[in-house]
Amino acid sequence: MAIPVEHFGMIYYYIAMFATILFVIKLVLFATVGGxxxxxxxxxxxxxxxxxxxxxxIQSVIAFFMGFGWMGYAGLKQFSLSQxxxxxxxxxxxxxxxxxxxxxxxxxxxxxxxxxxxxTTAVGQVAKAYTKFGPxxxxxxxxxxxxxxxxxxxxxxxxxxxxxxxxxxxxKVVDEILYIQKENK
Numbered sequence: 001m002a003i004p005v006e007h008f009g010m011i012y013y014y015i016a017m018f019a020t021i022l023f024v025i026k027l028v029l030f031a032t033v034g035g036x037x038x039x040x041x042x043x044x045x046x047x048x049x050x051x052x053x054x055x056x057x058i059q060s061v062i063a064f065f066m067g068f069g070w071m072g073y074a075g076l077k078q079f080s081l082s083q084x085x086x087x088x089x090x091x092x093x094x095x096x097x098x099x100x101x102x103x104x105x106x107x108x109x110x111x112x113x114x115x116x117x118x119x120t121t122a123v124g125q126v127a128k129a130y131t132k133f134g135p136x137x138x139x140x141x142x143x144x145x146x147x148x149x150x151x152x153x154x155x156x157x158x159x160x161x162x163x164x165x166x167x168x169x170x171x172k173v174v175d176e177i178l179y180i181q182k183e184n185k
Contacts, residue, residue, distance in 0.1 A: 008083055009076040012090070016069025023062045030059070030105075060102040067097030117145045119152065119178060122170045126183055127154075133162040133180075141168060141180060154178040 054060070071093035075086030127143035133156035141154040156162055157171055157179040167183040 008086075009073055012069050012072030012076065012086075014069075015065055016073055019062050019065035019069055023059070023066050026059050026062060054105070055099065055102045057102060057105065059105055060098045063101035064094040064098040066094075068094030117148075117150065117152075119145055119173045119176055121145055122152075122178055123173060125170050127168050127170055127178075127180065129162050129164050129166045129168050129180075132164045135159045135161060138177070141170075141178060143170060143178065152178060154180045157181050 068090045072086055072090035075081040075089055076083070079086075081089065122143045122145050125143055127141040129139065130142050130151050131139035133139045133154075136156055136159065138153060138155045140151050142149060142151050144150070145152070153176075154168075154170075155177055158181045160182055162168060162180070162182050168180040169183045170178050171181055172179045
């Protein structure tokens, strides 16, 4: 006993509807909360992004079923193709949807900003001691680097003690460590 074409049309339709709803939800999550953006950030370093091309991802698999479902439904209902030809065409369209979605996600990930902090821009700036510094000791300061407030490693370049939250001046940068002195008011 053969299954009527109408039933296959409804199967394609339900696959297409379900996949489209999931695709939109996943896309909204990606856009608002960075759904599968693989970004790791260290408080005192640079942002590293992974721009690898992921052909097999949740988004691309959902796109496959979306393209497969809509093309299968259209093949049976609109174009009056046979079930076998409809399945083949729907599968190819699903693969195309999968590839295009994966490629677009790859391009979006490439747009993510890579920040490299140039600590030399802090030389001459007034900063705030984040920790207490003994004479010639190390700690952390809060200073603006590349227009962004950052907490970075620093070394007291004087023989006076610097208390936490006192204003200091950045005198030089050596090996990514800021050298500071107490700010003269």
